[in-house]
Amino acid sequence: MLTTGPVPAYPEVLAALGKPVLYDYHPAFQSYYAAVVEKLRQALQIDNAPVIMQGEAILGIEAGAAALINKEDVVLNLVSGVYGKGFGNWAGLYGKEVIELAVPYDEIIDPQAVREALRSRPDITVVSLCHHDTPSGTLNPLHEIGAVVAEHGAYLIVDAVSSFAGMDVHPLDVHADLFITSPSKCLGSTPGLSLIAVTERAWAKIEANPQAPRGSFLSLLAWKDASEPGRPFPVTPSIAEIYALDAALDRYAREGPRNVWTRHAQTATIAREGLLGLGLSLWPKQLAWCAPTATALIVPEGIGDVALRDRLLDHGILVSLGRGETAGKILRVGHMGASAEPAFARTLITAMRGILSNPVHP
Numbered sequence: 001m002l003t004t005g006p007v008p009a010y011p012e013v014l015a016a017l018g019k020p021v022l023y024d025y026h027p028a029f030q031s032y033y034a035a036v037v038e039k040l041r042q043a044l045q046i047d048n049a050p051v052i053m054q055g056e057a058i059l060g061i062e063a064g065a066a067a068l069i070n071k072e073d074v075v076l077n078l079v080s081g082v083y084g085k086g087f088g089n090w091a092g093l094y095g096k097e098v099i100e101l102a103v104p105y106d107e108i109i110d111p112q113a114v115r116e117a118l119r120s121r122p123d124i125t126v127v128s129l130c131h132h133d134t135p136s137g138t139l140n141p142l143h144e145i146g147a148v149v150a151e152h153g154a155y156l157i158v159d160a161v162s163s164f165a166g167m168d169v170h171p172l173d174v175h176a177d178l179f180i181t182s183p184s185k186c187l188g189s190t191p192g193l194s195l196i197a198v199t200e201r202a203w204a205k206i207e208a209n210p211q212a213p214r215g216s217f218l219s220l221l222a223w224k225d226a227s228e229p230g231r232p233f234p235v236t237p238s239i240a241e242i243y244a245l246d247a248a249l250d251r252y253a254r255e256g257p258r259n260v261w262t263r264h265a266q267t268a269t270i271a272r273e274g275l276l277g278l279g280l281s282l283w284p285k286q287l288a289w290c291a292p293t294a295t296a297l298i299v300p301e302g303i304g305d306v307a308l309r310d311r312l313l314d315h316g317i318l319v320s321l322g323r324g325e326t327a328g329k330i331l332r333v334g335h336m337g338a339s340a341e342p343a344f345a346r347t348l349i350t351a352m353r354g355i356l357s358n359p360v361h362p
């Protein structure tokens with residue numbers, strides 16, 4: 001399964017999912033939960049407790065927009081793909097105005113363009129960016145953009161769902177006030193939770209926002225102190241998902257984050273070089289813009305995207321199709337979590353070579 005998420009879960013994660021389900025009010029579960037939040041804090045390299053919300057990462061992204069953005073906010077939404085574009089809809093629901101800075105989906109956002117946008121509109125209070133817009137396979141220069149936004153003083157919301165834990169990216173290094181990620185991509189766990197880092201200044205803004213959801217499934221505030229033992233959970237958390245996340249975090253720490261990032265980067269390099277060597281083209285306009293956690297390749301002439309996907313499936317390899325604007329044009333190969341293995345990239349290249357040299361399906 002060389003998909004771009006969900007990805008094959010690590011064996012430790014699968015084993016953890018089979019453990020007995022504890023009662024959420026059991027003091028043992030409450031202290032266990034606090035310990036998992038602490039492991040997540042360490043992985044994120046932040047100073048305060050992150051929030052775990054009970055739904056796949058889109059919940060965290062939508063909840064973050066609803067909590068942080070209020071009707072006085074002017075939002076600069078940076079768009080280089082489907083997810084960035086989609087965020088603008090939520091920003092528009094909660095904010096006063098959304099300014100879109102978009103590039104073609106095979107390009108990346110230029111930090112200088114962000115600087116100019118902020119200069120021409122000093123009233124921008126929130127900036128949002130998808131770090132690796134997965135359907136584009138491109139990686140935005142988040143560190144540089146974060147520095148520009150910090151200089152301006154705006155709040156920064158980052159979708160780091162398909163980059164965190166696959167490369168060296170952490171909320172404080174990029175000045176992210178809200179940094180949303182998922183266990184089901186590079187951490188190699190399952191798609192049932194949103195993981196959110198929130199700065200103290202963002203919490204203050206959220207608490208002062210009368211529009212921020214309260215008493216709602218979308219409420220970030222409701223989960224703020226959920227990791228403090230003795231506090232009731234707003235709703236019953238999925239116990240199994242917490243076990244799975246715990247196992248994934250343990251694995252990440254045991255292998256060593258640096259080793260994990262290197263494994264992702266090496267796999268991506270082998271995939272890219274191999275595909276280029278077969279005469280295929282990559283979707284990002286420049287090699288330097290390719291993400292280290294997914295490879296987007298242009299579907300060659302003479303075969304459709306679904307047909308090519310199915311031919312790979314005949315070889316036992318499943319990759320993802322394009323999505324939105326990239327649908328029909330590309331295939332996407334994930335290098336995330338357990339699938340970030342050089343051997344898998346080599347297997348893909350071998351299969352692809354066979355398919356391209358024998359284009360007619362037997």
Ligand SMILES: *Cc1c(COP(=O)(O)O)cnc(C)c1O
Binds near residue numbers: 006056130132134162
């Ligand atoms: C996977 C992913 C998400 C989570 O959204 P789903 O489409 O529900 O999987 C959010 N943002 C990015 C960039 C992702 O890759």
